[in-house]
Amino acid sequence: MRLRSTLALALASVAALLAAGPAPAAWPGHDGPVLYRGFEPAREGEGTEPAGLRGFSFLRFGHVSEYTGYRTDRDPQVSPAGDRGVWTSYDRPSQSAAVSAIYIAHLSGTGHVSGGGVRRIVGGRHGFQAREATFAPSGKRILFVANGAGDVYSVRLDGGGLRRITHGPSRDAAPAFSPRGNQIAFQRAPGSSASWHLFSSRPDGSRLRDLTPNLAPTSPASDPDFSPDGRTIAFAIGLGTHSRIWTMRADGSHLRLLSTRVPGGYGFAEPVFSPSGDWLLVTANSSAGPRLARIPVGDPAHPRMLPRDFGGDSPVWAPG
Numbered sequence: 001m002r003l004r005s006t007l008a009l010a011l012a013s014v015a016a017l018l019a020a021g022p023a024p025a026a027w028p029g030h031d032g033p034v035l036y037r038g039f040e041p042a043r044e045g046e047g048t049e050p051a052g053l054r055g056f057s058f059l060r061f062g063h064v065s066e067y068t069g070y071r072t073d074r075d076p077q078v079s080p081a082g083d084r085g086v087w088t089s090y091d092r093p094s095q096s097a098a099v100s101a102i103y104i105a106h107l108s109g110t111g112h113v114s115g116g117g118v119r120r121i122v123g124g125r126h127g128f129q130a131r132e133a134t135f136a137p138s139g140k141r142i143l144f145v146a147n148g149a150g151d152v153y154s155v156r157l158d159g160g161g162l163r164r165i166t167h168g169p170s171r172d173a174a175p176a177f178s179p180r181g182n183q184i185a186f187q188r189a190p191g192s193s194a195s196w197h198l199f200s201s202r203p204d205g206s207r208l209r210d211l212t213p214n215l216a217p218t219s220p221a222s223d224p225d226f227s228p229d230g231r232t233i234a235f236a237i238g239l240g241t242h243s244r245i246w247t248m249r250a251d252g253s254h255l256r257l258l259s260t261r262v263p264g265g266y267g268f269a270e271p272v273f274s275p276s277g278d279w280l281l282v283t284a285n286s287s288a289g290p291r292l293a294r295i296p297v298g299d300p301a302h303p304r305m306l307p308r309d310f311g312g313d314s315p316v317w318a319p320g
Helices: none
Strands: 031-041 048-056 064-066 074-078 084-089 101-106 119-123 130-135 141-146 151-156 171-177 184-189 197-201 221-226 232-237 244-249 267-273 279-285 291-296 312-319
Touching: 031 074, 048 074, 074 130, 074 312, 084 130, 101 130, 119 130, 119 141, 130 171, 141 171, 151 171, 171 221, 184 221, 197 221, 221 267, 232 267, 244 267, 267 291, 267 312, 279 312, 291 312
Parallel strands: none
Antiparallel strands: 031 048, 031 312, 048 064, 074 084, 084 101, 101 119, 130 141, 141 151, 171 184, 184 197, 221 232, 232 244, 267 279, 279 291
């Protein structure tokens, strides 16, 4: 499969995209393009290593576009209108390689994103860490995780209006906004615990509650994503090849194991709903490195692995 330096035609047919990764959001709409962090064979010849952000469309399946050229770009997210994208990077110019920052770009399908097309929103200076951004439903603000302690913040796209949403000592990660705008979900390691639970709150941090209070320490929960109608949260429980996809209602009830059959010893993680709500796109982890897979929501016992050329993680599915 030939890697293109410009976006595929199907990406150009919509206002293009850019996520968290572990901070996804499924905006309602038609199923548009997919963006993810690509992996390729390591330069030393063993294993795989990150290769920047890549994109493709199921309408032109097999055509992968190289989206950014920085190897540390990760956790892409797309705006509700599909016209902007944000992501985390560690080594862009004027930034310490050890300090992460959030970047944004207008995405019109015109080709490789570089130079003046990319702007830093927050982080990357004076030791201020910023990572795992996700858009608010308005498209005017983002949530992100800041500082070593791992607190969730909100900021405008111009970097102003910084607001702190959660307060330590717990470590928070992977925030996700509900499409209705009335709830956020994130993973949290409460107190001295090393195991992640899923929590939710209002967008201002009030009405905080543990959605997974009965999880065992050996079964950490991670990577929440709301369905396009905001009623369901998909997430992962477990680590590595033992990770499985679960769903629950947005209030934490009706917990359900979704990925009951995992071919080839893969563990599924980082679920993201398609804009139609018919599919989940997930990262399939194995000793050979991560690749992408699709799970039909109506037939979860039969996941569909994407070809090995689609090596990568942190997928996000843009509205078309």
